[in-house]
Amino acid sequence: MAIETMRTRSKPSSPALLGRFGPYGGRYVPETLMAALEELEREYEKARRDPSFQRRLDELLRTYAGRPTPLFLAGRLGRQLNGAKIYLKREDLLHTGAHKINNCLGQALLAQRMGKQRIIAETGAGQHGVATATVCALLGLECVVYMGTEDMRRQELNVFRMRLLGAEVRGVESGSRTLKDAINEAMRDWVTNVRTTHYLLGSVLGAHPYPSMVRDFHKVIGRETRKQVLEAEGKLPAAIIACVGGGSNSIGIFYGFLKDSSVKLVGVEAGGCGPALGEHAARFSGGLPGVLQGTYSYVLQDAAGQVANTHSISAGLDYPSIGPEHAWLKHTGRAEYTRASDQEAFEACLLLARTEGILPALESAHAVAEVVKRAPTMKKSAVIVVNISGRGDKDIGILREHLDLNGSAGTLARERDGVQ
Numbered sequence: 001m002a003i004e005t006m007r008t009r010s011k012p013s014s015p016a017l018l019g020r021f022g023p024y025g026g027r028y029v030p031e032t033l034m035a036a037l038e039e040l041e042r043e044y045e046k047a048r049r050d051p052s053f054q055r056r057l058d059e060l061l062r063t064y065a066g067r068p069t070p071l072f073l074a075g076r077l078g079r080q081l082n083g084a085k086i087y088l089k090r091e092d093l094l095h096t097g098a099h100k101i102n103n104c105l106g107q108a109l110l111a112q113r114m115g116k117q118r119i120i121a122e123t124g125a126g127q128h129g130v131a132t133a134t135v136c137a138l139l140g141l142e143c144v145v146y147m148g149t150e151d152m153r154r155q156e157l158n159v160f161r162m163r164l165l166g167a168e169v170r171g172v173e174s175g176s177r178t179l180k181d182a183i184n185e186a187m188r189d190w191v192t193n194v195r196t197t198h199y200l201l202g203s204v205l206g207a208h209p210y211p212s213m214v215r216d217f218h219k220v221i222g223r224e225t226r227k228q229v230l231e232a233e234g235k236l237p238a239a240i241i242a243c244v245g246g247g248s249n250s251i252g253i254f255y256g257f258l259k260d261s262s263v264k265l266v267g268v269e270a271g272g273c274g275p276a277l278g279e280h281a282a283r284f285s286g287g288l289p290g291v292l293q294g295t296y297s298y299v300l301q302d303a304a305g306q307v308a309n310t311h312s313i314s315a316g317l318d319y320p321s322i323g324p325e326h327a328w329l330k331h332t333g334r335a336e337y338t339r340a341s342d343q344e345a346f347e348a349c350l351l352l353a354r355t356e357g358i359l360p361a362l363e364s365a366h367a368v369a370e371v372v373k374r375a376p377t378m379k380k381s382a383v384i385v386v387n388i389s390g391r392g393d394k395d396i397g398i399l400r401e402h403l404d405l406n407g408s409a410g411t412l413a414r415e416r417d418g419v420q
Contacts, residue, residue, distance in 0.1 A: 019207075021328035025296060071088070072358075081375040084238065084382040086386065091387060092389070102218050106217035129159075137166065179315070189334060239265075241387070242387050245281075253337060268338055269317065271366075292307060335344055
């Protein structure tokens with residue numbers, strides 16, 4: 001079964017013009033999954049037009065997840081950088097510690113509506129897995145989470161949390177033993193159990209309707225941010241900055257500002273430990289258009305079109321492709337995509353912790369690293385909003401490994417296989 005099929009340097013032929021963002025997106029899956037995707041598309045379209053479904057989701061987002069999340073003025077950080085005014089969108093304060101709960105609640109309610117009692121999911125940093133296990137416990141659904149064994153090692157705490165919540169965590173030993181491989185195994189499971197199982201995909205990836213559906217469940221981030229920043233400042237921000245792995249937190253906050261040409265949208269990819277293929281996960285810096293795991297987007301691949309290994313200090317950004325809507329935003333120039341290295345993200349994490357008492361996830365720290373570079377070059381009257389998509393509790397082990405005895409950032413080692 002072709003879980004991964006590459007088409008390098010050319011647009012795909014049109015299997016169906018579904019879920020397209022310009023040339024990107026689409027539906028590239030085994031025939032055995034087509035009926036399940038078509039059913040999901042139909043049921044999601046019905047649900048999104050059903051006021052009772054939206055009321056139930058809104059109620060859980062408010063009373064269970066903790067929405068709306070605050071927009072916090074990072075005054076000490078702003079003064080230290082001596083530039084633009086910096087606001088933090090505090091998605092880290094949501095139940096389970098990240099934005100992932102937005103989408104998990106939405107998809108789990110949809111699965112119930114479809115009569116699916118078994119949920120499978122993939123996870124890299126573990127936050128999506130924890131959120132999936134959480135909503136399955138809440139709604140009484142069976143839960144299986146696939147996770148690469150390398151990510152299980154890096155995110156041991158989240159593995160334990162998932163199991164405490166009643167989920168079965170299945171380690172994946174194939175490939176690089178990270179997020180890509182976990183998605184492969186989840187898709188194989190779905191093919192086998194498609195009648196009883198819903199695949200709760202965690203980012204704006206995969207075949208249609210997932211990129212649009214997951215984005216819709218995260219649009220609340222941008223909607224809240226727009227209202228909050230206008231109330232706080234009486235104007236729109238000069239820039240919105242967010243980290244980009246698959247791209248769910250970033251598309252969620254970007255979406256509220258897409259029509260505002262004065263607002264720069266900046267996505268920050270994982271620059272890893274070097275510029276060579278295999279040393280980073282910056283798809284727009286070193287990737288080419290291709291098909292991976294159901295969708296046509298930018299993919300890190302070698303000269304033969306094989307998916308390349310990736311590296312990031314943050315498991316949630318360690319993925320060789322990116323959501324197709326991000327590819328379109330890059331293509332049209334509406335969003336700008338840059339990169340932050342492991343070292344820059346680590347130092348930004350420490351800086352935010354020591355100026356504001358907020359320990360961000362290492363994923364979110366990539367966005368903070370871009371703020372550190374950008375804010376000093378901007379007018380003090382300008383406003384930046386950075387999405388703190390998750391909290392850093394899960395990364396304590398990684399942070400501890402890289403702090404020297406004085407509690408300051410040492411030089412990060414190149415940890416991954418093949419990187420010396």
